[in-house]
Amino acid sequence: MEKHLKERQEYVDRYDKITVDRCRWAEKAITADFVKKHLKESKDEKEWVRSAIAFNNLHLYFMMGEMYKNKEKTIAKWMKEDEEHDNYFENAEAPKDILCFTCSREMFVTHKQLETRLDKPDRVLFVYDCTLGHIPRRSFYDNGEEWQYKKPLCSKCSNPFDILDEDTDELWKTISTCSKCGNTETSEIKKKIEEEKPDQDYGKDRARFCSKKDGEKYVDWMRTADNLSSYLEKQKEKENNKELYEAVNKIKKLKIIELEQLLAPVFEEAQFTKLQFKDPQITKDVVVPFTVHDIKQGREDRVSCLDLQSVIKKTLNGTNWKLMNEGVNYRLGMLEGRLKAYEKEEDLVKLVV
Incomplete structure (x- = not known):
């Protein structure tokens, strides 16, 4: 059986043929009959025709652009589907112990074919013949179901x-x-089969409608338009929540060294000493582990944890740093915890709401 998966160029040719057919249809949408039918609805004949042609050209532009934008994704999908068809066909196992109705001898596979349907899974049909040539043949799908005419x-x-x-x-x-x-x-x-007549204009139209240069321009333009739209939406959201974003702007954005300089004297005053920062854990967020020692005589471990957490919360209020939710741990007078930095504007918003 011929493999479904072909050379990539065959898929490119197929996609370009669809693009050319659709764009030709769109380009010819403003026909003489169309104009005659709708012209009576307009008082200004020239203005109506001009507007209709402009709209049609715009429609064609977006059609060409969207076809180009979806080209690689669609071709990859087609190739993946055909590869899956081939793999399924190759790995399908023929049902065993199929017996001839006439002589009861075991039949052997002489043919197999793949059935593909849009609304159902693939399946492989195996055709069996009798070793003595008896009829009828028998046919079974790879799931064991017998085919019946x-x-x-x-x-x-x-x-x-x-x-x-x-x-x-x-x-x-x-x-x-x-x-x-x-x-x-x-x-x-x-x-x-009647031979298809040569399409004299296909090469020219393919160059027009499937242009990589024009397609890339469209993709860049759409990306810019999307970014602009997102920016305008963000600005509108900021305008609607002006007080919130004013509060965000007032947050102190501290570097790690500035964070250490802020906390160390406050800790000393609360009788927590020898503040040490470990190597930051940098992923999508920046997290800084730390240790500190409690030097206050008689302070119990639970009270020590609560006091340190209270000092950290109060000191870091109004900054872009917060103690992580697990709080701090206490072992033999040493306390350890983790501080998390908030850098992105959307994260900083969470600190003030």
Whole structure:
């Protein structure tokens, strides 16, 4: 069986063909018939035509841009799906112990094919033949379900059709007749496939509608527009919460060395000494572990923890540093904890709400 996964260029060609077809349709949307139909709705003929053409060109611009923006993502999706089809087909296992209806000998697989459907999972159909050539053949899916032929049903009364196949020099013909209501339906398939006429303008239109240069310009423009939109929304939010952001601006943004210089004398006054900062833990946040010693005689460990936490909370109020939620731990007069820095504006907002 031919593999589903092809060279990448085949997917590029397929996507570009879709792009060209859609853009051609959009470009021809303002036709003479369209103008005649809607012109009577406008009092100013020239202005209406000018506006209609301008709108159509804008629509075409966005269509080209969006097709380019989604190109790589769509091609990657197609290739991934086809690779999954191939992997499923290769790894599917044929059901065993399939016996011939005539001689009861075990049958062997002579063909297998992949069935793909949009609304259901893939499955592989295995066709079995008898070693002695007996009929009928048998067919099973990889999940063990046996395939059964079902006659097509009459579109008028749902009775099974009687099928007659005719093979002529030019076509395959199927005549379906309903024995209940007399309805007859015919389908024909031509043997000779008509060659598609060369599309003389395809190369030119592909260059116009699938331009990488124009596509990148569109992506950059959209990125700028999105950033501008986010900025304007942020400014509007700040304007609506003016007092909140004024409070944020008043927060003291302390460096690590400034934090140490602020805490050390306050700790000494509260009889906590030898403040030491360990190496900062830097991920998306900055966290600084610290240790300090309690030198106040007779202060119990629980009271020592509460006193230190109270001093830290009071001293760091109005700064961009806070003691982390786990508080401080006490061991033999030494207390340890962690201080967290708030740098981003959205995090600083949380400190004042």
